[in-house]
Amino acid sequence: MFAAAMIAILTTMALALFRAALGPTVFDRVMAMNSFGTSTVLFIAVLGFLNGRPDFLDLALVYALINFIATIAVLKYFKYGDLAETGRRDPSEDTAS
Numbered sequence: 623m624f625a626a627a628m629i630a631i632l633t634t635m636a637l638a639l640f641r642a643a644l645g646p647t648v649f650d651r652v653m654a655m656n657s658f659g660t661s662t663v664l665f666i667a668v669l670g671f672l673n674g675r676p677d678f679l680d681l682a683l684v685y686a687l688i689n690f691i692a693t694i695a696v697l698k699y700f701k702y703g704d705l706a707e708t709g710r711r712d713p714s715e716d717t718a719s
Contacts, residue, residue, distance in 0.1 A: 624672050631668065635661045648700055652693065659689035 635658055642654035663686045670678025699705055 624668055627668050628665070628672070631661050631665045635665070649697075652696055652700070656689065656693045659685070659693070663689065 638654045638658040638661060642651045642658065645651040645654055663682045666678055666682040666685060670676055670682070695705060
C-alpha cells in the first residue's frame, strides 16, 4: 500500500517539475514548485513509514515550513522586486514644498 503511494507521489513530483519547466508565467512556475515541495513532504513521511522511522515526520514538518516561507518570499520578491519592501509609504518622506 505504501509502495503504491510512493509511486503516485513520485509521479506527482515528475508532473510538477514538468509544469515548472513549461509554465507560461512566473506564478505558474512558483505554484508548480510549491506543489513539488508539498509532494516532497509527503514523500519523506511515507518513506519514514516504509523504513519504520517515525522521526522522519519531524523532518517533513520542518521541510513544509521552509517550503511555505520560501514560497511567500519568492512571491513577494516577484511582486515588489525587493524582499524588504512593505508596499507602504512612510509619511515622513512626504515633504510639503
